[in-house]
Amino acid sequence: MNHTVKFNLNGSPVEVQVKSNEKLLDVLRDKLGVTSPKFGCGVGECGACTVLIDGLSVRSCITFAVEVEGKNVVSLEGLQADGPTKIQKAFIKNNAFQCGFCAPGFVMSATELIEKNPSPTEEEIRHALAGNLCRCTGYKNIVDAMNEVSQENKEEGR
Amino acid sequence: MKEELKVVGHNAVRLDILEKVTGAAEYTDDLAFGPNLLHMAVLSSPHAHAKILSIDTSEAEKLPGVHAVLTGKDFPEKFGLYLKDKSIFAVDRVRQVGEQVAGVVASTYEIARNACKRIKVEYEVLPEIHDPYDSIKEDAILIHPDLGNYEIEPWLDAQPGTNIAHLRKIRKGDVEKGFEEADVIVEGEYHIPHVAHTCIETHISVSKFSMDGRLTMWNSTQSPHTQRNIMAHSLGIPHKNVRVIAPPIGGGFGGKAGISMEVMAAAGAKACPGHPVKLRWTREEEFYNSSQRTGLRNKVKMGFKKNGKLVAIKHQMFWDVGASAEYGSNVVNATGFSATGPYYIPNVYIDSYACYTNNPICSAYRGFGYSEFSFGIESTMDRAAKKMGFDPVELRKINAIKEGEGVAYDVPMNPNGLIECIDKVAKEIEWGKEEKSDDPNKIIAKGFASVWKAPAMPANESSSAFIKFSEDGSINVLVSGMDLGQGFLTAMAKIAAEVLGLTLDKVRVELPDTDRNPYEWQTVASHVTWSCGNAVKRAAIDAKNKILDIVQRAHFIDKSQLYLEDNGVKCTTQESFFIPYSDFVITGIQTEHNTWIGGPILGSGMFMPEYTNAMVNPETGLGGHPMVHYTVGAGAVKIEIDKETGRIKVLKMAEAFDLGKAINPDLAKDQIVGGFVQGMGTALWEECIFDEKGKMLNDGFTDYKIPTILDVPRDMNPILVEVPQPDGPYGARGHSEHTMIPVMPAVANAVANGLGVRITDVPVTAEKIVMRMGKPEFMEEKK
Amino acid sequence: MENFRYLKPAAIDKALSLKKELGSKARFLLGGTDLFIQMDKGFVVPETVIDLKGIDELKGIEKKDGYVYVGARVTWTQLIESDLIRKEFPALWEASDIVASVGVRNTGTLVGNICNAVPSLEGGSPLLAYNAAVLVKSSQGEREIPAADFFTGVKKTALADDEMVTGVKIPVKNGKFGEVYVKMGRYEGEDLAQAGVAVVVDDKNNYRIALNAVAPTPVRAEKAEALLSGKKLDESLAEKAAELALESISPISDIRSSKEYRLHMCRVMVKRALMASVSRMETGKPALNTRLI
CATH class of the missing domain: 3.30.365.10 (Aldehyde oxidase/xanthine dehydrogenase, molybdopterin binding domain)
Incomplete structure (x- = not known):
């Protein structure tokens, strides 16, 4: 079955022809040229494909493209209209990633967390990012960066 | 100035x-190749060991959108890095579950996959081997009956007519005399299972044969020039006409060293000139069809004098290299030269066997075999310390190899800061200080290990x-x-x-x-x-x-x-x-x-290091200079164990490595943290589990558990030691792989220190601890 | 994955008439975190997928007439973010908070979880311990199935082909109570439960214990409950009850754990969950999400 799916992608309306069985990840990457969400496992376990749908982090590899009709979909590409965000700057400063393949997914999950909870504790940070796998870093610099963001937000009264 | x-x-x-x-960052899969791009899928063997009687591809070829169907008969040549024992697609027989039997190039991946399902393969199942001990039995079925005809590097010693792809021996001094002189002898047997690299980016290649006869490959790879060389040789085209581009890579850890699935993409491209052809592994294929870490069964016997000095070691290593030894043979070789650990031992006897099995192919993995054998060595050091009444840290310091002392192959050791590493780790982990948990169900224990590793390279790298x-x-x-x-x-x-x-x-x-x-x-x-x-x-x-x-x-x-x-x-x-x-x-x-x-x-x-020489006497391992230098280090953990459940929480880690000179200290420390956590995964949870027919039962993250952000210690302490390497840039030598090596033994030693249970087979799971606690055969001997 | 017909009705009646017409050839889709993967692997090949996310009646958590109603579209995240669930159903809250990961909890639902009915499901044992009911509708009418009767086997439920689960109904407790859900995974990170225990106690010394992942369906530990009933808990009683709880389960050995270790762990988990539930009732401690194992 074929569908024309209309949704907002990174702030702009898009319209794309898909079959019912097409995965959001593939449609974003192959039909819409949005490549920051990555294929890592295909079953929603590694977090590399994470995008925000109506503000919530979702595994685009286990989402049907038809399901996002009328939704707001945001990938890493859509977060940076004004340059790197506070979270990204903290990740940069802390050398938070090594190979970097998991980085877009981490930024998306971290963005959702900070939107909901601007100054999380370290354990809240870990709880929120536990679905994003990284094989390189041991997560230390990711946590350090997020602690800095949390502290900064706290100081700013967020 | x-x-x-x-x-x-x-x-x-x-x-x-x-x-x-x-x-x-545009990783290979992110590059745009336009509508001309074709996709490839492969058909994998369901059997661990079988003859291929026939392959019928006619139904696959008929499917609209299919451009090419490839099988082994199209590519009879063998390839490989050190030992050419591998085929692009299986020829006549399959040697592991998941081995690729055929490939389909089609306009979409979906079509390519559906076409694969239409390929009919008739197999005659053969007896299969899944354990290196079975592999070396005299009546074992030969997995590579043609081993004697394979092209092989001159420094490898294959044993045609057996399943032994390489045997590295070391005979330094007189080991029997050494044991006679020893006051205390400690023996043990250890087992390390296969583990997987699990780069978050799976293997991927996009290959294109242009109409002018050039091959261009965009590969997620650690080895672009090696791949070019192998491709040029196997395809018979000039090197200048093979171009390998390496976009950013989503993790390597040795798994993307050498060449593996890229040859299939090139084969697909050759059949469809003018089209870029993309082959990307699924997560399941990544487990089966790239490579895994070598499994090991080893027997360690170490003899000590009363003063703690090591006098002899006999170390027999039976490596499960899987269905091909094309790269794994070098793991076997390198560890054969080094399986003493970072200690001076006058009498050394090492046998390192590369045993073919019908398990997935094993090759390079961060640590290159040293993690596997060091588990036995470092467990033995702790056992010996307890038996003799030494502090385990002190025993390591007594035996730590010094500059100028002969390594296993009797070449002088390079300048190194092993003692400094040991001291700094001991200080950071507060070695000797007893700590108690607030929870009455839990105890706190510490474990220690010291290690070394040399780069394993051909002499003229x-x-x-x-x-x-x-x-x-x-x-x-x-x-x-x-x-x-x-x-x-x-x-x-x-x-x-x-x-x-x-x-x-x-x-x-x-x-x-x-x-x-x-x-x-x-x-x-x-x-x-x-x-x-x-x-x-x-x-x-x-x-x-x-x-x-x-x-x-x-x-x-x-x-x-x-x-x-x-x-x-x-x-x-x-x-x-x-x-x-x-x-x-x-x-x-x-x-x-x-x-x-x-x-x-x-x-x-x-x-190029001009002093190395890989051509040793095959009977003694002596007479050459196979390694350029060793990097040394030490690591320790502080763990909390729940006595009722056996569950372990790693509270703190400290690792120190002598990297000669840190070019960028922060990034050098990040390598220690990342390597430690990867090592911790293999120490506590990671293991490729197979059924009796060689099918992997945990070929996904559902059941192959790598550490998450919740599972890592909150207190991680990377330490850099700098004793310059004379021929290194600004004195630098490598340390990135080494950071994994201490973790498995340090964890097992901590468990033994805390509960008295000696786990000799990793991973050190909660279940093993609970089920073995109190059973005499698993409890550690004490002085 | 095979292609399929995707329909997204806006009303329950429409969805039910479709299901009546199509029967087992159609599957309802909620978060899809289970169904998608089963379809992708080819384990399930529906001709039609009926997405229920267009139906507003299936939304929401509501307290009414002594019950809390959780609609079929309620995600794990919504459960976690609900003060009502957090305060009145802490075992369900703890179970929800340990399902998979944020990215899965944002779309996955409690109702989808129980309909999928894999033994490891986190949603089952709290519902059993609450004596909750599963609300079921078809174009013929509606019925309530007690949670204990809903699960009939591995991936099997009492649901007929033309039926839909519209939500669950959990009785509100009167008086003081304490609850715990404790899960055995291989580590702290995302894992399928190798065993799970939900315990609910009240100040009249009623005890309800349910376990998941250690039998084909979630089960109540009735013998243990009977032993405890009316008695004030102490450690030795908790140990005896834990021992007795093992008679209600039949764990298997698989690659995640041996049967023996599951039995051992259930003993430890039931004991600790009982002690922690009573302690929570009396002192408010341990705090939610404290790892008991």
Whole structure:
């Protein structure tokens, strides 16, 4: 079955022809040229494909493209209209990633967390990012960066 | 001129962090190839060992959208890095579950997969072998009956007519006499299962044969030049017509060293000239069809004098290399030379067997075999310490190898800071201080290990580098080492910047493209900082000499008075003299006659260790110089164990490595943290589990558990020790792989220290601890 | 994955008439975190997928007439973010908070979880311990199935082909109570439960214990409950009850754990969950999400 799916992608309306069985990840990457969400496992376990749908982090590899009709979909590409965000700057400063393949997914999950909870504790940070796998870093610099963001937000009264 | 280092040894943010955090980094799968792109899927064997009686591809070929169907008969040649025992697609027989039997190239991946399902293969199932002990039995079925006819490196010792692809022996001193002299002998047997690299990016290749006969490959790889070499040889086309481009890579850890599935993409491309052909592994294929870490069964016997001094070791290692030993044979070789651990032992007897099995192929994995054998060695050291009444840290210090003492193959040990590493780790972990948990169900225990590792390389491995200046005085450094995430680009940039007096913002280092970047053997063995760093340093010195020459000729100042600083040239005798690079590195310097001196500045450099020699006596392992140097280190953990559940929480880690010189200390420490956590995964949870027919039961993250952000210690302490490597750039030697090695034994030692249970088979699971606690056969002997 | 017909009705009646017409050839889709993967692997090949996310009646958590109603569209995240669930159903809250990961909890639902009915499901044992009911509708009418009767086997439920689960109904407790859900995974990170225990106690010394992942369906430990009933808990009683709880389960050995270790762990988990539930009732401690194992 074929569908024309209309949704907002990174702030702009898009319209794309898909079959019912097409995965959001593939449609974003192959039909819409949005490549920051990555294929890592295909079953929603590694977090590399994470995008925000109506503000919530979702595994685009286990989402049907038809399901996002009328939704707001945001990938890493859509977060940076004004340059790197506070979270990204903290990740940069802390050398938070090594190979970097998991980085877009981490930024998306971290963005959702900070939107909901601007100054999380370290354990809240870990709880929120536990679905994003990284094989390189041991997560230390990711946590350090997020602690800095949390502290900064706290100081700013967020 | 000032002597102190301005860039090297200082911290900088890694060069590639911005592109990675912003999503700008284009990994292979992110590159756009247009509508001409074709997709490939492969059909895998359901059997671990079987003859292929027939393959019928006719139904697959009929499917609309299918461009080509490939099987082994199209590609009879064998390939491989050190031992050519591998086929692109199985020929006549399959040797592991998951081995690729056929491939389909089609307009979409879906069509390619559906076509694979229509291929009919008739098999005759053969007896299968899944354990190295079964592999070496005299009546074992031969997995590679043609072993004797395979092309093989001269320093490997295959045993045709058996399942032994390589045997490395060491016979130093007289081991029997050594044991006779020993006051205490400790023996044990250990088992390490296969584990998987689990890069988050699965293997991927996009290959294209253009109509002019050139092959271009975009590969997620650690080894672009090695791949070019193998492709050129197997396809019979000139090297200049094979181009391997290495876009950013989503993790390597040895799994993307050498060549594996890329040959299939090239085969697919050859059948469909003009089309780029993409082959990307699924997560399941990644587990089966790339490579895994070698499994090991080993027997360790170590003899000590009353004063704690080691006098003899007998170490027999039976490596499960899986269905091919093309790369794994070198793991077997390297560990054969080194399986003493970082200790001076006068009498050494080592046998290291590469045993073919019908398990997935094993090759390089961070640590290159040292993690596996060090588990037995370091467990033995702790057992011996307890038996003799020594503190385990003290026993390691007593035996720590010193500069000049003979290693297993009797070549003098390089300068090293092992004792310093041990002391610093012991101090950080507060060794000897007893700690109690607030929870009555839990105890706190500590475990220790010290390790070493040498780069495992052919004797003539080499690196090279180009440096080219641009008009604004910035440089592009062209190398073919790969940034796997370890920070290679940053390290090379800093070495070039240091020599040329550049600020780091003026330096860019290019990822490999074999058309443009000069030769590098491979990014493996934790050797590129050392080897490629030397090449970059020499290229920078070459460029520097050209710069000085031009300035000398144009300004009539003797070279000896010139030095490079602040992105330009300065003079020791005239304080006001300064020519920025942007004034002349392309245009040259104008003379009073309005002529010009100079031209575009280029530098080139190469490096090869000229003292190595892999050709040892096969009976003794002596007479050569197979390793360039060893990097040493130590690690310790503090763990909390729930006595009722057996569950372990690692509270704190400390690891120290002597990396000679930290080019970028922060990034060097990040390697320790990342490697520790990867090691912790293998110590506590990770294991490829197979059924009796060789089918992997946990080929996904559902049941292959790698550490998450919740599972890592909250207190991680990486420590750098710097005893310079005489032939390293600024004294540097590698340490990235080494960081995994102490973890498995340190955890097992901590469990034994805390509960008295000695786990000899990793992973050290909660279940094993609970089920074995109190059973005499698992409890540790004490003095 | 095979292609399929995707329909997204806006009303329950429409969805039910479709299901009546199509029967087992159609599957309802909620978060899809289970169904998607089963379809992708080819384990399930529906001709039609009926997405229920267009039906507003299936939304929401509501307290009414002594019950809390959780609609079929309520995600794990919505459960976690609900003060009502956090305060009145802490075992369900703890179970929800340990399902998979944020990215899965944002779309996955409690109702989808129980309909999928894999033994490891986190949603089952709290519902059993609450004596909750599963609300079921078809175009013929509606019925309530007690949670204990809803699960009939591995991936099997009491649901007929033309029926839909519209939500669950959990009785509100009167008086003081304490609850715990404790999960055995291989580590702290995302994992399928190898065993799970939900315990609910009240100040009249009523005890309800349910376990998941240790039998084909979630089960109540009735013998243990009977032993405890009316008695004030102490450690030795908790140990005896834990021992007795093992008689209600029949764990298997698989790659995640051996049967023996599951039995051992259930003993430890039931004991600790009982002690922690009573302690929570009396002192408010341990705090939610404290790892008991």
